[in-house]
Amino acid sequence: MxxxxxxxxxxxxxxxxxxxxxxxxxxxxxxxxxxxxxxxxxxxxxxxxxxxxxxxxxxxxxxxxxxxxxxxxxxxxxxxxxxxxxxxxxxxxxxxxxxxxxxxxxxxxxxxxxxxxxxxxxxxxxxxxxxxxxxxxxxxxxxxxxxxxxxxxxxxxxxxxxxxxxxxxxxxxxxxxxxxxxxTATRCPTLGETLLESMASRGWPEAAEWAERACEPAPLIMGGATGRGGADLGASRAKSIWARWGVYGGSIADTAPGPDFRLNHEIEPRFGLPRLTVDQVALLQGFAPDWKIAGRKTSAYRQISQxxxxxxxxxxxxxxxxxxxxxxxx
The missing domain is CATH 3.40.50.150 (Vaccinia Virus protein VP39)
Structure with a gap:
């Protein structure tokens, strides 16, 4: 029955x-x-x-x-x-x-x-x-x-x-x-483990190096509240936390890093660290890749971040x- x-x-x-x-x-x-x-x-x-x-x-x-x-x-x-x-x-x-x-x-x-x-x-x-x-x-x-x-x-x-x-x-x-x-009894994946495949999808040669350093679960995804402005990973303190884990939080990317992108933790984060895409943020929120989000980037990030x-x-x-x-x- x-x-x-x-x-x-x-x-x-x-x-x-x-x-x-x-x-x-x-x-x-x-x-x-x-x-x-x-x-x-x-x-x-x-x-x-x-x-x-x-x-x-x-x-x-x-x-x-x-x-x-x-x-x-x-x-x-x-x-x-x-x-x-x-x-x-x-x-x-x-x-x-x-x-x-x-x-x-x-x-x-x-x-x-x-x-x-x-x-x-x-x-x-x-x-x-x-x-x-x-x-x-x-x-x-x-x-x-x-x-x-x-x-x-x-x-x-x-x-x-x-x-x-x-x-x-x-x-x-x-x-x-x-x-x-x-x-659950299983170990929670890290930021790097979750996004390695996506970060490497456009031929970024340093994706594995980046993922190895991103060896903890991601910081809290925030930002995107209605009326707050564009899509980013939160206020200055939140962005500094993301930077420690190898992510520039000042904006959301359209695509994963390409083959010419160079990882550099020592210079200004917006020049040396990858940004997250909306699809990557969705993975960090526990969504399957086939869940498609409608709207332009700011709207899509607002939906997934909240x-x-x-x-x-x-x-x-x-x-x-x-x-x-x-x-x-x-």
Missing amino acids: QEHRFTVIDLCAGVGGQALGLEEAGFEVTAAIDIDADSCGTISGNRPHWYTVQADLKRLEPLDHAPLDHADVLSCGLPRSPYTIAGKQLATVDKRDTLQAVLDMASFVRPRVLLIENIPTFVRADKFEAERQKVREAVEDLGYRMTSGVLTATDFGVPQHRAHGFMIAMHPEDLACFVWPDP TTPPPVAAALGHRIAEALRRSPRR
């Missing part, structure tokens, strides 16, 4: 990392929603059978879209910028903020699981206790209880020092069957599915 597949609606879907990971865990993605046209193009191009909606979640009318009527899991990767410690403007300044829109959708859909992802400060920092309390009160009104945790990308084979905060709300009987995923790595979402998805199957409420 074929095992029942649980369903997912993914909000603020972006490049599709969280939805893709849940799909890998056996879920059926019934709808994906994002405000960005290129993000929706990415999802539609890779998963044409998903019901994709380009809309502002704060103004979306779910009654206009039949696939939004129900799902076992309502998933959302909230916009990150408002939940940084240094952030000067919270998402909650507007009464119809994105977090409230997610909670409104949960009230409409009434899923068995509400899954919210953001940076770790969202689930840990004192600054955002009011936002966490807002979630608790909303899910308690639905008869759920909430748990939160932080998962580290390298624990799940993603070659990047990256952490993600998650809030999960379920009925108490379901939640009693949930356990957070354990790290996402949940699919292997992290998949590990969490397996545990959510196990909880739903083990629960006496099933």
